[in-house]
Amino acid sequence: SAFILEQNYPNPFNPSTTISFTIPNVTLSLSSRAETRDEGFQVQLQVYDILGNDISTLVNEEKPAGNYSINFDGQGLASGIYFYKLKVGIQESIKKMILLR
Secondary structure (H helix, E strand, O other), X not given: OOOEEOOOEOOOEOOEEEEEEEEOOOOXXXXXXXXXXXXXEEEEEEEEEOOOOEEEXXXXXXXOOEEEEEEEEOOOOOOEEEEEEEEEOOEXXXXXXXXXX
């Protein structure tokens, strides 16, 4: 009944990793009431550093239900902990990933 944000693979990574997520073909709460949407949901997938600075926007578009995999290239970033946040409608999920050089 909710979207799924998977742990990135591999983790730790150097220099790239894959982030997978699933948008179900069910009703999601998009406002104060539940609503079914056949045309898709507004989806945002963003990467942040440990200080909360926006590093990269990987997805910012309407997507229909389905399984998705996005490659994130950490080339040029320092080793450390990063977070990625998936927002589908008003629901969000955040996971941690580690870049090791």
